[in-house]
Structure formats: structure tokens, C-alpha cells
Amino acid sequence: MTEAPDLRWREGVITAIAPVTARVKSFRLRTKIADAYRPGQHVDVRLTAEDGYRAQRSYSIASAPDGSGTIELMIEGLEGGEVSSFFHEIAEVGDAIELRGPIGGSFSWGPADGGPLLLVGGGSGVVPLLAMLRHRAVAAPEIPALLLYSARTRSDAVALAEIEARAGAEPGLSLTFTATREGGRRIDAAMVAEALDRLGQPARVFVCGATPFVRTAATLLVEAGVAPGLIRTERFGG
Amino acid sequence: MATRGFVGRRSPEETQKRLPPGQHRVEDFPILQIGPNPVIDLATWRFTLRDGAKPLKSWDWDAFQALPRTTWQGDIHCVTKWSKFDTGWEGVSFDDLLADAGIAAPTDFLLAEGYDDYSTNVPVADLVGGRAMIATHYDGAPIEPDHGGPARLLVPHLYLWKSAKWVKGLRFTKKDEAGFWEMRGYHMYGDPWRDQRYTGD
Known part of the structure; x- marks a missing residue:
């Protein structure tokens, strides 16, 4: 049982993108979430189009808390994936992405x-x-x-x-x-x-x-x- | 804030109208649970209503099968962002359980408890009036263990974590007490249409 985290949507900024496998890419994001999470937890990601249309997905955090002020997500490109194809085809270093978390205290270890x-x-x-x-x-x-x-x-x-x-x-x-x-x-x-x-x-x-x-x-x-x-x-x- | 370069893949308008905020439609039926499926033998299965620790009424599998049957068809919404349309369920309504027990709900809240160590809280007002059932069938067949069979709670107007799988009973509580996920930061009520995913939403 942890104290209720602050789960407001907050902007994170992509600081690095790297290939992991042919289908999976790594994204480092600078975010306050980096200060307080347990390994195994995930974040929610929200993308907003110009007209206000939104899509949300959950992604596990791959990094361990490391004092870098960033978290690493590893995102698999899914065929026709609305959010994963944005990350694979459009996202660049410097882009701001809305995040909330950390989420999911049951599947976590310390x-x-x-x-x-x-x-x-x-x-x-x-x-x-x-x-x-x-x-x-x-x-x-x-x-x-x-x-x-x-x-x-x-x-x-x-x-x-x-x-x-x-x-x-x-x-x-x-x-x-x-x-x-x-x-x-x-x-x-x-x-x-x-x-x-x-x-x-x-x-x-x-x-x-x-x-x-x-x-x-x-x-x-x-x-x-x-x-x-x-x-x-x-x-x-x- | 708009996300640079994000266009999105909008569903048809008819689909969008049926999707609560942040949800997308799936055709399959994803499975989410905290641990392994519990092993449940219908010969020893029981479903019990309790007021706190005190048992009010208990049914074995045969007695439960003899209760009036209810069906419901509609859309279900999981907090992990997927929604599934036009699902069909059959079971025993909460109203019929109380009627068979010959009682009125003793308190305004309860915890649904599973054969695993799972529990989740629901206000009684959200269960009465045909709004919830203990489901035993999904799309015409007994509910598979992965989806919570032999019996699970179904409260389809709330996020699906409220619809406890492998349910063994309902325990009335004086106050609104947090269950497994609610103690871990998930919303006490969980209305998909108000995007009530986590504490503070």
C-alpha cells in the first residue's frame, strides 16, 4: 500500500528514442513520475489531436528509479495501433506527451x-x-x-x-x-x-x-x- | 494541449457515442486479473450474503441454479481503456437474491469477495433495480474460468474491475470500504462516463 500518488495529467518530454528490437522502440521521457514509482508499475499516456480527439493507452515502465528524472518506456509497434504507431512513426525527441502515473501497485516489487x-x-x-x-x-x-x-x-x-x-x-x-x-x-x-x-x-x-x-x-x-x-x-x- | 503530429484513428460516429472518454473498442475479450485463476469445484461452491461477519443466506450451486434468471445485453468498459460492445450475460439479479433471502439490504454499501483474494466495493444503490447480477453465463455458455466462471458479479455501468470474478459472496458494510484495487489508488466508484479511473478523478 502506497500513499495515493498525484495522478493528474502532466507533460513529459521525450529525451531519447532508440530501437530495442525490430518491433519495439525505447522512449526516454523527462517527467515528475520518475521521482516516485516502483518497478513493475505503468503509466497512462494520452495523445490529443488538433480537434480535441484523444486516445489513451497504458505502458509499463522499463527503467528502475535512477535519479535521472526520466523514465523509459518500451513500446511495441502494433499493426494498426493508434497510439503505438504514433510513437513509432511520428514521435521525436523534444515532443511533449501527456502522462499520468505511476499506476498499479499490485504488480510491483521493491x-x-x-x-x-x-x-x-x-x-x-x-x-x-x-x-x-x-x-x-x-x-x-x-x-x-x-x-x-x-x-x-x-x-x-x-x-x-x-x-x-x-x-x-x-x-x-x-x-x-x-x-x-x-x-x-x-x-x-x-x-x-x-x-x-x-x-x-x-x-x-x-x-x-x-x-x-x-x-x-x-x-x-x-x-x-x-x-x-x-x-x-x-x-x-x- | 495537442500532441504534435497526432491525428488519431476515429471510430465511426455511432461507435464514438457508445465509448466513454479515453476508451477504445475491442472485438476480443481481454483478460485481466491479479493472479492465477482459483480452483473452484461446483460440488463445494457456495455463494453467501453477509452482514459484516454474520451470514444472512447461503446457496450451493444447485440452489443457486434454481433462482430466477435474468439476462442483460450491452457494452462493458475496462479501466485499462478497452470497451467491448453488445456482450450478453445471464445470471441471477441482485434483486432476486435479496428476495430469495427474504431480506432488504441491511446497509448502503457492500464488498464483493472472490475465491481469489480479490474484493471490490459497490454501493447497494448501484446493484438494485436490475442494475447488477451474479452472472453464470456469457454469450449463452457457462462463463469460462478466465472470465470469472463459474460465477462473477456483473455491474456493467461501472468499470469492469467492480464486476468481481469468481465471486463467493457479497458482504454488506456500514461504510464504503475500499477493496483490493481501491486501496491501491483506483477510484472508489468507477463511473466510465465520468472517467473515474483513479483516486482524485
Whole structure:
């Protein structure tokens, strides 16, 4: 439970844009939201046309609180996506974007929540989990964590180079990555059992991805004996 | 403020009229929930009305099936910005539950409680007069677990987080008490037409 944040719409300014994968771009925005959020939370974005027409969407924050005064969003370009195609095709550094947040205290983690921390991500659903990993590395590297990450291909996987580098360099962080269209298995009972073996009984579990992935992963975790009350799920995209 | 270069993709006027502020129309039925689906066995399923801690009336699955049936067709709106048009639901209206229990609502507020650890608050005034039901069927078939089956609350004029999935009972409260999301910054009432998403809206 956190104090009610100030959720008025406020302008943020795009300070950097970078490609993440062929379909996902990273946007850094300077905003007051950067001062007070927990990894895993999201922001609402509102775009307004000249005639007043508006569209809103929610995006997970990929960055950890880092004192930079900015947050990072990773936005997947969706076919015909009204807001995502604006970000992919029109948005430029210097543009002002209306934001409100942070939102969503249930799917969030901080050092006080403890560990071991089990993160299970499918595709671009890894974004809020990345925020948790980034935060853990700085704020609580002693907390054991494991990321079970499933993507279609290595090149589709969001921030895979960073995640693999972290798993190599950070003691206490393990990674199981599977590329399901490159010969890797889809998430299954054996994969979950092995993850729980390596990590130990988790104190917190976060699952994020597309609906079928989240359903499968959550069911496997419960069947493997993880208490349902420890598991928090979030559906990503759509 | 206008966003530089944003044109937007406007829906047809008929669609726009049915969309509350900030919402867009979807054709699929997205699934949002805080955790795994709870495992529910119809043989032990119960639905209970409580006044605080005190049980007022409880139904098992067979007794619940014997209650009068209500249908509702219309649009539903999720706080995550999607709206789905022309959904069809069937179940037992709140009015019929009270009638079968032989009681009037003892207080003006209640918490809907799920078989998961979820709860959400709704004023009684928003449930009476045919405005809400405990739904067991969606589009003619039993509600799938992903959508809250075997039974969920349906209060379609409020954001869908008020329509608790896997509902196991309604607990009348003296005051308007915050539920799971309301304690985490979501609006106490949640009227889509007034854009009441979060505390302070």
C-alpha cells in the first residue's frame, strides 16, 4: 500500500528514442513520475489531436528509479495501433506527451518485499520485469532472482543482450531463456520445476505476457506448489 | 494541449457515442486479473450474503441454479481503456437474491469477495433495480474460468474491475470500504462516463 500518488495529467518530454528490437522502440521521457514509482508499475499516456480527439493507452515502465528524472518506456509497434504507431512513426525527441502515473501497485516489487524473486516473462511482457531486475541490481543485489523468459526468437526478445549480460555479471541472478521458434521449448512443468530448484521457494512471483502465456505459466506455478497468493500476473499488450 | 503530429484513428460516429472518454473498442475479450485463476469445484461452491461477519443466506450451486434468471445485453468498459460492445450475460439479479433471502439490504454499501483474494466495493444503490447480477453465463455458455466462471458479479455501468470474478459472496458494510484495487489508488466508484479511473478523478 502506497500513499495515493498525484495522478493528474502532466507533460513529459521525450529525451531519447532508440530501437530495442525490430518491433519495439525505447522512449526516454523527462517527467515528475520518475521521482516516485516502483518497478513493475505503468503509466497512462494520452495523445490529443488538433480537434480535441484523444486516445489513451497504458505502458509499463522499463527503467528502475535512477535519479535521472526520466523514465523509459518500451513500446511495441502494433499493426494498426493508434497510439503505438504514433510513437513509432511520428514521435521525436523534444515532443511533449501527456502522462499520468505511476499506476498499479499490485504488480510491483521493491527490496522491502524480499525474495527470492521469480520473474516469468513472455515476449514484450518482460518490460516491467526488466524494471525489477534493474532495480534489484542497484538496490538489493543480495536478493536471489531468476528470470524465466520466453520469446519467439532471439532477435524478438526485448533487451536480451542486457539481460544476458546481467545474468553473467550479477551474482544471485539466474536466467532461463527459451526461443520457441528457434528450437526452444515452450514453458512447461519441467522448466518451472528446474527454475524453482535453482532459485528456492520464491517469496514473490511476477508473471507478465500475452494472455495464453500468463494462463499457462500461472497454472504451472500453482501445480508446482507455489502458493497462489504469492503470484501476481499482468497481461501485456493488446 | 495537442500532441504534435497526432491525428488519431476515429471510430465511426455511432461507435464514438457508445465509448466513454479515453476508451477504445475491442472485438476480443481481454483478460485481466491479479493472479492465477482459483480452483473452484461446483460440488463445494457456495455463494453467501453477509452482514459484516454474520451470514444472512447461503446457496450451493444447485440452489443457486434454481433462482430466477435474468439476462442483460450491452457494452462493458475496462479501466485499462478497452470497451467491448453488445456482450450478453445471464445470471441471477441482485434483486432476486435479496428476495430469495427474504431480506432488504441491511446497509448502503457492500464488498464483493472472490475465491481469489480479490474484493471490490459497490454501493447497494448501484446493484438494485436490475442494475447488477451474479452472472453464470456469457454469450449463452457457462462463463469460462478466465472470465470469472463459474460465477462473477456483473455491474456493467461501472468499470469492469467492480464486476468481481469468481465471486463467493457479497458482504454488506456500514461504510464504503475500499477493496483490493481501491486501496491501491483506483477510484472508489468507477463511473466510465465520468472517467473515474483513479483516486482524485
